[in-house]
Amino acid sequence: MNRSELIQQIHQKENYLCIGLDTDAAKLPPHLKDKPDAVFQFNKAIIDATKGFCVSYKINTAFYEARGVKGWEAMEQTVQYIPSTHFKIADAKRGDIGNTSAQYAKTFFETLPFDAVTINPYMGEDSVRPFLEYNNKFAIVLGLTSNEGAHDFELLHVCHTRKKQEVHAEIGKHHLKVYTEELEEEEQAKDEPLRYLYEMVLEKVSSWGTPDNLMFVAGATRTPELAAIRRIVPDNFLLVPGVGAQGGSLKEVSEHGLNKDVGLLVNVSRAVIYASAGEDFAAQAGIAAKGYSEKMQSFVAHR
């Protein structure tokens, strides 16, 4: 699904809800637990009950990979079952040296029919680039995450930037091209305003792609920073996890994050899929999703 098709779905369904299928085999309702394909049966019932109230599903691969081959099969069955009208996200947080990233991109975009995969950008441009080389697919790069650990690196103030310099040298018959890195001039660095590391990540990564192939993760627990994020990436979609079990405010996220195209996919996982632990789990998930969807409808209308 490309960007304009996603926007069209959002307008048609009047919401920007992404439901997280973080399906933990240990939390399945008792009546499903003994079925051989219990995880898929659970997901199928959730999708059937919620598809009218959301535009996207996010499969967090950790919950499937943890179960080995059985888990991978359930993930594959689930992503195939999601209707083509819904944007399919693999929350896998991948990223490695270029040739390895290319294999990850192939896994999620060719072997499996996902529209987007989440990427950890710590290893830099060559680790992200392979995901950007597919038409109508998206890399969703971690920007500012919802967890406490965001303070360890993402919310560090940074000032001195290093610039890469190309140096040419002739040694005997050989011409060598090497790269060195130098601290920018001390004086220049002093004038630079302090930036958060996540701001520099957003700025840099957004120059590697376009809103047609690049989105960013911004945690719902970070609403004070959402306005700054929107200034840096005004047109990119933001995938916003953290509403529901993590306590993020849908209202505040919407106030700071909505743009002219809506531009948000707000993810809710546990608060929807575990709305009930009983036989009525799917019906209750549908009710929870409808509630989020209706709130979103009013936020878009009153923007």
Ligand SMILES: O=c1ccn([C@@H]2O[C@H](COP(=O)(O)O)[C@@H](O)[C@H]2O)c(=O)[nH]1
């Ligand atoms: O910053 C981040 C990045 C990813 N996540 C993921 O989103 C969901 C949230 O689940 P809830 O049950 O709605 O809290 C989950 O898959 C996380 O791994 C995040 O929470 N924060």
